[in-house]
Amino acid sequence: MRALGVAMVGLFGDAAGVQARRAGGRAVRRTAAAAAVCVLAACSSAAAATAQGTSQRTSQGSPDSGAAAANYPAAAWPEFGKNAAHTGVAAGLPAAGKLTTRWTARLDGAVYAQPLVVGNLVIAATEDDSVYALSESTGKVVWRTHLGTPVPQSALNGCGDIFPLGITGTPIYDQANGLVYAVAETTPGYQHTLYGLSITNGSVKVKRAVLITSAANTPEYNQQRPALAITDGRVYVSFGGLFGNCGPHIGSIVGVPLSGKGALVSYFTPTTRQGAVWGTAGPVLGPDGDLWVGIANGEATAPPYDGSDAVIRLTPTLKRIDLFAPSTWANDNANDYDLGSTQPVLAAGNVTFIVGKRGVGYLLDTLHLGGIGGQLAEAAICSISGYGAKGAAAVNGSDIYEPCGSGGIAAVSVSAAKHTIKVLWHGPADSNGSPTVGGGAVWVTAWNFSGTAAGTLYELNPATGAVRYQISIPGGLPHFSAPTLVGGTVFLGTLDGVTAINGA
Secondary structure (H helix, E strand, O other): OOOOOHHHHHHHOOHHHHHHHHHOEEEEOOHHHHHHHHHHHOOOHHHHHHHHOEEEEOOOOOOOOOOOHHHOOOEEEOOOOOOOOOOOEEOOOOOOOOOEEEEEEEOOOOOOOOOEEEOOEEEEEOOOOEEEEEEOOOOOEEEEEEOOEOEOHHHOOOOOOOOOEOOOOOOEEEOOOOEEEEEEEEEOOOEEEEEEEEOOOOOEEEEEEOOOOEOOEOHHHEEOOOOOEEEOOEEEEEEEEOOOOOOOOEOEEEEEEOOOOOOOEEEEOOOOOEOOOOOOOOOEEOOOOOEEEEEOOEOOOOOOOOOOOEEEEEOOOOOEEEEEEOOOHHHHHHHOOOHHHOOOEEEOOOEEEEEOOOOEEEEEEOOEOOEEOOOOEEEEOOOHHHOOEOOOOEEEOOEEEEOEOOOOOEEEEEEOOOOEEEEEEEOOOOOOOOOEEEOOEEEEEEOOOOOOOOEEEEEEOOOOOOEEEEEEEOOOOOOOOOOEEEOOEEEEEOOOEEEEEEOO
16 A cells, blocks of 8 residues: 555645545555454455455545536645645745735635635535535625524533534535535424535525434434534434533544435444544545544443544445554543544554544554554643643645644654654644644644634744744634635634734
8 A cells, every 4th residue: 555645745735636526436445454454354365355356446426417527626725624635735825925815705604614725615514504605805795605503502402512413514516516515404304404506596406405313313412513524425424412412422534425426334433322423624534535534422430432532434334444442441431532533643654543532643554543542652732631632634645633622733754654643833722723734834723712812823934833923813713613725715614704814
């Protein structure tokens, strides 16, 4: 298997790579990975043969007008973290410099989702269940589609920390069919619905209910916070619980055909309760289209192990083929120190790396995640008193930037060959947002739980973590806010809309 990280940025970072990954192409499953899978899953010889064979990525066709993909605008930032690996790296930008506000757009609700940039449009989704297309140059509204009435605080049973609750997970754009996909939670009835909207005018082309419910997984206690992903002709939608771990819910991922029609595929954490998929970056895609996912704490606090507090690898049909869990999983579950508070990142040299709420970073072999206690190395990265890392990490080759809840963003260098993890620096003490990288700088925000104070955007020196420039964001910033970098501009979702900052 080729080295990941830098190679993945090259594979998924341009429009051609994104469309090849989404629309088709053949991806060979590596023999070594298949062998590791069968050790973990005790699969049959037939399953092993399938794992070692080829996997055809097929398009589901265009639900829009049927025009060729070339007729739809290309995207500079089509999904969370810019590319399918959700690396958060934007190559080829001008050198970063002094920061000034370019424009501010006040919308009908808070923007927890990372803004997208498609053609000359900034796509923003709000907690009032609206999707906006804004002019990239002026911030003026080009179109707005209101998808329903969000769930008010009074209907959330004393749970949660986002009010009202509408669109929280970052949408995704597919140039092949010209659609922006977003999931809205609406009332009455706590409906979770996937919509596909025309990039041209916001008209609804796809509509499909996506949450699979049961007595152990009721809709009023589910939240769709993770970013959406696309591979193998499907949109993948992930679910966790509300803040407070209230009520009956089990973490899940649902794959929906791009057309909105046809059978769903699904994965549920094999625990009796919780096991949320809630990290804001959502599933990370490898070059063969498999999904790497972080899983939160489950209900079991003693053996037998229940499949929670883990990094898992799923096929596009959502079959689990590999897993890592720390040997501390039972204690993690008992103390809400879940590993799934960030996403696993795929770094250079066959490295998978993750930091959870315990604050410990685990270095894993991408070819074989190692099962329970199977890490290659571990090291303290973030303070456990600040509940470790929360949000989304960025990765640039073998350098990883972790969103520590306290003590500042951590820059980490990793090596699978040497089995080493080295903390390079920590940024400003309040820099707790989800970082991105571009223009010769690391970008990170400072947000606070009060929801009233102004936030801060920092431009950091990637070698030292020192602050080059910073700017106040008067509208306040949502939890785990992540900057979008395009051209010379940073776009930020705020508690009342979107702000564009010059200097990136």
